[in-house]
Amino acid sequence: MTGRTIVITSGKGGVGKTTATANLGTALAMRGQKVVVIDADIGLRNLDVIMGLENRIVYDLVNVIEGKCKMHQAMIRDKHQLELFLIPAAQTRDKDSIEPEQLRELCEKLEQEFDYVLIDCPAGIEGGFKNAIGAAKEAILVTTPEVSAIRDADRVIGLLEASELHRPKLIINRINTNLVKHGDMMDKDDIVELLSVEILGLVPADEHTITAANRGVPVVHDKKAPSGSAFLRIAARVDGDEVPFMSLEPKTSIIDRMKGLVGLSGRAYSHA
Secondary structure (H helix, E strand, O other), rough: OOEEEEEEEOOOOOHHHHHHHHHHHHHHHHHOEEEEEEEEOOOOOOOOHHOOOHOOOOOHHHHOOOOOOOOOOEEEEEEOOOOOOEHHHHHHHHHOOOOHHHHHHHHHHHOOOOOEEEEEEEOOHHHHHHHHHHOOOOEEEOOOOOOOHHHHHHHHHHHHOOOOOOOOEEEEEEEOOHHOOOOOOOOOOHHHHHHHHHHHEEEOOOOOHHHHHOOOOOOHHOOOOEEEHHHHHHHHHHHHOOOOOOOOOOEEEEEHHHHHHOOOOOOOOOOO
């Protein structure tokens, strides 16, 4: 077995990169793939919380790199998917605790046992970013449809390509259909034109994502969540399937049409 090592990165913090990593890893495991996710955000770990595994940590990524424990000792098996594992970040160390070559060597070992090695990259472009992208062979960039996020994403794309991570793919997170419709938020075509990258998936703004993160259960487990459905589709595309994009167009219901007749406004949105 030779797995795929993919880094999930972003130009700035707060765009949902870690949430995307947790949900992509979970969705791939739900498809029968063996997956390990690595939290490379040393000093600021969050992936364990989103996956609900924070109370199971004994060893961490830095312990593995420094030889204080074996690779498998640091792996935490997911509570819901038996083929999904987490290697958590160290919380009391800094990002200079590991070198790119050390993380690359670890990922090469993991590729012999796992179908997918997903690296949750620190936000920004500092040392932790260089460590994470140096170990990967593919890259997924997460952004939101905001001008500042797109600008930072554009810079990261340049750095990825300079590091020979060519053709990174893009996840556009937290799309608000209503704002797009009224011209107050960039749509998919605007972002593609600006960044010139392939779109891997569109994730609608969805309160289920916040609820799921607070419960420590990735939103892909929620069959009613539009964002969960979006991440399942993204995982299918990563896994090689041709899957149509979700429809994010507003859908007018019978009640909305009745409201329109009497001069009231109202919209229901379908993400099916």
